[in-house]
Each structure stands twice: as C-alpha cells, then as structure tokens.
Amino acid sequence: MTSANGDSLLGIVLDSWDRNNRILVNLLRALPQGGLDARVMAGSPSVAEMFTHIHYVRLVFLSEDAPEFATELPSREWANEGNPDRIAEELDRSAKAVRDAVEVCIQRGQEMKLHYDHPLLYLQHMIWHEGYHHGQMKLALKMTGRPLDDQKIGRLTWGIWMDKARGA
Structure with missing residues (x-):
C-alpha cells in the first residue's frame, strides 16, 4: 500500500517513529x-528520569524481541541524568536502533521473539508509552511552576505530527 504521494506504508510508519523521537527531543530542548x-x-520520577526510562524501555524490549539488533543497555533504568545533550544523544541512538529493527523485521517478515505478534505492535507500544510519559513530564513542569507555553511547545510537538512537509 502506498500513499497519494507514493510513499510506502512502511515508510510512513517509520516516519511517524522519527517524528515521535523528534517530539521528545524537542520537549527536552524546550x-x-x-x-x-x-x-x-x-517519590515520583523526575523529568530526567522519565526521559532515561524511555530510552531504557526502547532498548530492553529490543533486546528481548529482536536481540540481533540489541545495543548496550544503560546501567540504570531511571537515571537522573542532568545533561540534556547526553539525554538527546541517547534518545536518538535508541530511536535509530528501534527504527532499524522494525524496518528489517518487517521487510524480512520476521516475527518478534517475545512480546509482540508483529513488529508494528512494538513500534506502536513505544509511541503510546512515550506519549504517556510526555504528558507526565508536562504535568510535572506545571506542578512545579514551570509550565511550557502552549503556542511554543505546540509547534514543537503537535505541529510535528500534523506537518504535511514531513515534520521539518
């Protein structure tokens, strides 16, 4: 199946994953x-801990479901990393690992090993999981008197999903 402009369904799904990661990194940078x-x-996790948890979850499920694409797991799941550049690098690294695994598994018709009936379900789970934490992060910012401006953050998040020019 292809879109009106000729993109394959797989390409569109992988683009949605790329946009999802861009949104997280944009949130981090904002x-x-x-x-x-x-x-x-x-007692709740900090925003930093949620970002590092997202990175960890991506990689732990990858190691269990497509171990041939596994990369080194962080030593801690809920790390309190204080360097946003380091967090962004790790999110980009794990996003690429997930993307590559899903793309190859789908192209090969390869099933996931443990949790999912299809590689797309893995990708959808990651997007849902990350959206959940995105909301928690924004709530934590509000609760601590650091709310994000809806106009500014909207362009960097929802705008990425809805941009017909590929979230540029």
Whole structure:
C-alpha cells in the first residue's frame, strides 16, 4: 500500500517513529531552567528520569524481541541524568536502533521473539508509552511552576505530527 504521494506504508510508519523521537527531543530542548528535576510529587520520577526510562524501555524490549539488533543497555533504568545533550544523544541512538529493527523485521517478515505478534505492535507500544510519559513530564513542569507555553511547545510537538512537509 502506498500513499497519494507514493510513499510506502512502511515508510510512513517509520516516519511517524522519527517524528515521535523528534517530539521528545524537542520537549527536552524546550525545558525551562530546572525542568529536568521537576516531578509531580515526592517519590515520583523526575523529568530526567522519565526521559532515561524511555530510552531504557526502547532498548530492553529490543533486546528481548529482536536481540540481533540489541545495543548496550544503560546501567540504570531511571537515571537522573542532568545533561540534556547526553539525554538527546541517547534518545536518538535508541530511536535509530528501534527504527532499524522494525524496518528489517518487517521487510524480512520476521516475527518478534517475545512480546509482540508483529513488529508494528512494538513500534506502536513505544509511541503510546512515550506519549504517556510526555504528558507526565508536562504535568510535572506545571506542578512545579514551570509550565511550557502552549503556542511554543505546540509547534514543537503537535505541529510535528500534523506537518504535511514531513515534520521539518
């Protein structure tokens, strides 16, 4: 199946994954001062910990479901990384690993090993999981008096999904 402009369905799905990662990195880059330390309440994960958890979850499921594409797992799942550049690098690294695995598995007709009936279900789970944490991060920022401006963050998040020019 192809779109009106000739893109394959697989290409469109992989583009949605790329956009999903761009949205997370854009959110990370838009954080106000102290935003990585924000948490909804005592005992909840900080924004930094949620970003590192997302990276970890991508890679742990990859190691279980497509081990031939596995990369090194971080030593901790909920790391309190204070360097946004490091977090962005890790998100980009894990996004590429997931993308490559899903693309090759679909092209080969290869099933996932443990959790999913199809590689697209893995990708959809990751997008859903990351959207869930995206909302938690924005709530943590609001709860700590650091809300993001809806106009600014909307262009960097929802705008990426809806941009017909490929989220450029």
